[in-house]
Amino acid sequence: MDLRLRLRNTGEVITDLLRFDADLGLIEGQCHESRLESETWCEDQLVIVCSPQHPLAQKKRLDDIDLGAAPWILRELGSGTREIFEAAILHHVERLQVRMELSQHEAIKQAVIAGLGLGCLSYRSVVGELERGELVSMQSGLELSRIFSLVWHPERYRSPLWQAFKVFLIESHGHSPKPGKQ
Numbered sequence: 001m002d003l004r005l006r007l008r009n010t011g012e013v014i015t016d017l018l019r020f021d022a023d024l025g026l027i028e029g030q031c032h033e034s035r036l037e038s039e040t041w042c043e044d045q046l047v048i049v050c051s052p053q054h055p056l057a058q059k060k061r062l063d064d065i066d067l068g069a070a071p072w073i074l075r076e077l078g079s080g081t082r083e084i085f086e087a088a089i090l091h092h093v094e095r096l097q098v099r100m101e102l103s104q105h106e107a108i109k110q111a112v113i114a115g116l117g118l119g120c121l122s123y124r125s126v127v128g129e130l131e132r133g134e135l136v137s138m139q140s141g142l143e144l145s146r147i148f149s150l151v152w153h154p155e156r157y158r159s160p161l162w163q164a165f166k167v168f169l170i171e172s173h174g175h176s177p178k179p180g181k182q
Contacts, residue, residue: 056118
């Protein structure tokens, strides 16, 4: 078995699957591409974080003015994380102050730790930094829950090994999904 892992945003994963360049994709959110099949894999929670030295770090809850005025360090356009964050925040603010767009969660964490702005990342990806006091989680009232989905092309052959890997993913990190398009 050859396993190649490619870190890409949701749009790029969808493109790879449509071109038959990948057998299975794991994406943030639901798959909106009708030519692909998907199953919900697991749930996740995004959190707004900042450096403990950031001026907003002492605030108990961010209001709409804070959210609109703060400089943000975000994932690039096409990222599922960015899509979910913008869908939630744009009901509260007219325009975001995006200071930086980065394609890797680790780069965003380091920029936020350095005090360059606020970030919105998966709780799973920042739990260590929160526990060590390198980042502070901020309350906002935004709905930032999301799902991860397994996605594949229905015309691509699914070997027994493919099936076993999918079962492994679900049993080790997910829950029993509902089959079909979502």
